[in-house]
Amino acid sequence: xxxxxxxxxxxxxxxxxxxxxxxxxxxxxxxxxxxxxxxxxxxxxxxxxxxxxxxxxxxxxxxxxxxxxxxxxxxxxxxxxxxxxxxxxxxxxxxxxxxxxxxxxxxxxxxxxxxxxxxxxxxxxxxxxxxxxxxxxxxxxxxxxxxxxxxxxxxxxxxxxxxxxxxxxxxxxxxxxxxxxxxxxxxxxxxxxxxxxxxxxxxxxxxxxxxxxxxxxxxxxxxxxxxxxxxxxxxxxxxxxxxxxxxxxxxxxxxxxxxxxxxxxxxxxxxxxxxxxxxxxxxxxxxxxxxxxxxxxxxxxxxxxxxxxxxxxxxxxxxxxxxxxxxxx
Numbered sequence: 001x002x003x004x005x006x007x008x009x010x011x012x013x014x015x016x017x018x019x020x021x022x023x024x025x026x027x028x029x030x031x032x033x034x035x036x037x038x039x040x041x042x043x044x045x046x047x048x049x050x051x052x053x054x055x056x057x058x059x060x061x062x063x064x065x066x067x068x069x070x071x072x073x074x075x076x077x078x079x080x081x082x083x084x085x086x087x088x089x090x091x092x093x094x095x096x097x098x099x100x101x102x103x104x105x106x107x108x109x110x111x112x113x114x115x116x117x118x119x120x121x122x123x124x125x126x127x128x129x130x131x132x133x134x135x136x137x138x139x140x141x142x143x144x145x146x147x148x149x150x151x152x153x154x155x156x157x158x159x160x161x162x163x164x165x166x167x168x169x170x171x172x173x174x175x176x177x178x179x180x181x182x183x184x185x186x187x188x189x190x191x192x193x194x195x196x197x198x199x200x201x202x203x204x205x206x207x208x209x210x211x212x213x214x215x216x217x218x219x220x221x222x223x224x225x226x227x228x229x230x231x232x233x234x235x236x237x238x239x240x241x242x243x244x245x246x247x248x249x250x251x252x253x254x255x256x257x258x259x260x261x262x263x264x265x266x267x268x269x270x271x272x273x274x275x276x277x278x279x280x281x282x283x284x285x286x287x288x289x290x291x292x293x294x295x296x297x298x299x300x301x302x303x304x305x306x307x308x309x310x311x312x313x314x315x316x317x318x319x320x321x322x323x324x325x326x327x328x329x
Contacts, residue, residue: 024054052249055275057082059222071128072079076121077307097315129165136174155186173238216244217275
């Protein structure tokens with residue numbers, strides 16, 4: 001797996017590194033706030049938190065333009081934030097308010113923000129891959145120049161849509177990056193029990209495209225490898241399959257008791273493989289940031305998340321007259 005270097009940090013510069021840190025902390029604080037809102041009964045249904053997976057979303061989206069597109073998953077809050085969405089409208093959407101991105105009708109699993117290139121999250125496992133291919137085909141046919149990053153989990157790699165989408169993208173050389181966030185478990189099934197290969201990226205060779213496995217806790221490694229894949233796609237060379245090995249700290253959803261994995265395993269990832277903690281340590285050890293500067297970022301994030309909660313709670317409920325608007329029959 002690829003890992004980042006000191007030279008990589010210096011090349012990016014302090015402002016870019018600060019933005020990466022800000023985005024990762026924002027995702028985590030947002031998810032923790034959402035979890036708290038759920039526990040208070042203010043968010044209904046269920047949700048799938050991406051706490052622990054912040055570097056994958058932030059690193060991948062950091063190399064995209066506003067015109068580039070992403071497709072997301074049921075665990076998609078991080079992708080949405082990393083692509084540039086406003087957490088005020090996200091929180092409002094989760095609380096079912098009229099000011100939400102989908103006017104309160106999409107909820108946690110179906111947020112979309114077309115203005116910044118987020119085609120949408122998807123509750124169907126592997127559902128975003130064919131959609132991403134469609135967007136990439138549009139880009140190629142109309143010479144629009146944008147690329148598409150399709151996020152999906154390890155469980156999606158055993159779905160037919162995964163294989164069909166990659167095959168299609170390969171033979172048509174579509175400008176798409178297939179980004180697998182391998183958090184080790186497809187719902188309650190260990191990936192070790194579901195596949196007979198060490199790295200899911202090995203499947204790329206079956207379709208004649210590059211495949212690489214990276215450390216999904218290392219935001220710089222994610223950024224650099226995604227940049228290579230984006231450059232390849234944008235130059236007309238076709239797709240790449242990236243597998244980022246990561247871990248979700250919480251259960252699959254809020255009803256998941258996590259009986260399929262040990263608490264020792266969870267604690268190892270939380271204590272030793274926290275991407276945000278590791279990134280902070282790297283910035284401090286290299287003298288790029290002081291502890292005070294990191295605290296300033298954390299304080300700013302807390303302010304932004306607090307304002308998002310206030311905005312959502314004070315936003316109006318959708319009116320009954322809008323019940324049939326913006327929906328398909």
